[in-house]
Amino acid sequence: MKTENLIDLLARNVEPAQRPRFVQRLAAMLALGLAAALLLLLLAFGVRPDMATAPIPVMLKAMFSAAAAAVALPLAMRLMRPGRPLGWRVGALLVFVGVSALATIIALMGEMPERRLDAWLGGGFPWCLVLVPLLGAPAAALLMWLMRSFAPTKLASAGAAIGAVSGGVGAMAYSMYCPVDSIAFVTTWYVLAIAICAALGALVGSRLLRW
Amino acid sequence: MTDEAAFRALLLKGLSGDEAAHRSFLTEAAGLLRAFFRNRLRGRPEDAEDLVQETLVALHTRRDTYDPNYPLTAWMYAIARYRLIDFLRRSKLRAHASLDGVDVADVDPDYDASDARRDVATLLSKLPEKQRTAIRLVKLEEKSVREAADETGFSESDIKISVHRGLKTLMHLMGQEQPT
Numbered sequence: 001m002k003t004e005n006l007i008d009l010l011a012r013n014v015e016p017a018q019r020p021r022f023v024q025r026l027a028a029m030l031a032l033g034l035a036a037a038l039l040l041l042l043l044a045f046g047v048r049p050d051m052a053t054a055p056i057p058v059m060l061k062a063m064f065s066a067a068a069a070a071v072a073l074p075l076a077m078r079l080m081r082p083g084r085p086l087g088w089r090v091g092a093l094l095v096f097v098g099v100s101a102l103a104t105i106i107a108l109m110g111e112m113p114e115r116r117l118d119a120w121l122g123g124g125f126p127w128c129l130v131l132v133p134l135l136g137a138p139a140a141a142l143l144m145w146l147m148r149s150f151a152p153t154k155l156a157s158a159g160a161a162i163g164a165v166s167g168g169v170g171a172m173a174y175s176m177y178c179p180v181d182s183i184a185f186v187t188t189w190y191v192l193a194i195a196i197c198a199a200l201g202a203l204v205g206s207r208l209l210r211w
Numbered sequence: 212m213t214d215e216a217a218f219r220a221l222l223l224k225g226l227s228g229d230e231a232a233h234r235s236f237l238t239e240a241a242g243l244l245r246a247f248f249r250n251r252l253r254g255r256p257e258d259a260e261d262l263v264q265e266t267l268v269a270l271h272t273r274r275d276t277y278d279p280n281y282p283l284t285a286w287m288y289a290i291a292r293y294r295l296i297d298f299l300r301r302s303k304l305r306a307h308a309s310l311d312g313v314d315v316a317d318v319d320p321d322y323d324a325s326d327a328r329r330d331v332a333t334l335l336s337k338l339p340e341k342q343r344t345a346i347r348l349v350k351l352e353e354k355s356v357r358e359a360a361d362e363t364g365f366s367e368s369d370i371k372i373s374v375h376r377g378l379k380t381l382m383h384l385m386g387q388e389q390p391t
Contacts, residue, residue: 001265001327001330001331001332002327003241003260003263003264003267003327004238004278006264006267006268006331007234007237007238007241007267008235009269009346009350009351010237010267010268010332010350010378011225011230011231011233011234011237012230012349012353013349013350013353013355013356013374014225014228014229014230014233015227015228015356015371015374015375016226016227016228017227017228017274017275018275020276021274080276081276081277081278081286082276082285082286082289082290082293083277083278083282083285083286083287083288083289083290084278084279084281084285086284109331113241114297150273151269151273151290153289153290153292153293168381172385197219210297210386211269211382211383211386
């Protein structure tokens, strides 16, 4: 088929394009993803036993996770539609990581030297590295599916942004279970767990987001 | 015409359902894309034309992703670049390898500007039946959506959705092909 015939085919009887509801659909996916993460958490692990008596640390950790998701979200939204510069959005992400690193150092300085390692590692293996990606997986799947109906042209970046947002969502759920409340633990391992989600997202996205 | 504002106006009119404007937009885009791909795939004009066609279908099926706050050409070339990268990955060639051993003067001046290697008509015949029928009636036989609906017994919105899905499937099939 010649190109001019193809143009005829595409143009003929063209319908008015529907205005895509980017924000509504994105919000719906995020809400669903969070609900799925919470459900998964409740079914598989349950909330921490002292949830009722320790609402403040849980809330702070959930807010920190939400902030991480919120910082990655503008990048994901940018990458949905081609030809738009990322601008300040990368900077915002870097500032978040920088502030987290700084908070880790300050928090550890405030601990007694013999308690520092415990405050940092939370007294064991930081399970969030495994569980946050797991809990973020439903959100990631939903966001990938949404992204596919748009036109991402930088697949690895788009996948990484989706991974980071989903990691933040997963971490929000995980904070209801996570028994460690030390600041340095959260600012190190939550951020790393979300970074793992971003890396996984880049890997998966560069395949899955092809269109 | 390479006037961004006029080019953009064509797409926006097309988005609101203006067939003539949409045709002009696609024709204009085809010219720009042809130059873009030929520059990057020297000596392989059929591949370049395949990419022109593939990108036109991409622009058409994803036209609602254009953000009017940014230049239209940025949107178009971002998609074109993506199609090119995807194509090179599919053909397992690196961009520089494709330039090896090809003289710029190899481009045949008599070569018909719109001959592609791949035949879109063949790909269309691979669509699921409902999508194929909808596209045949509305896009090839120039029937209105209403007439197509009457003829097939589907509802009008069913026909519209099938055309839209069919073109997306076509896009997908184009991306699946292994270039030779």
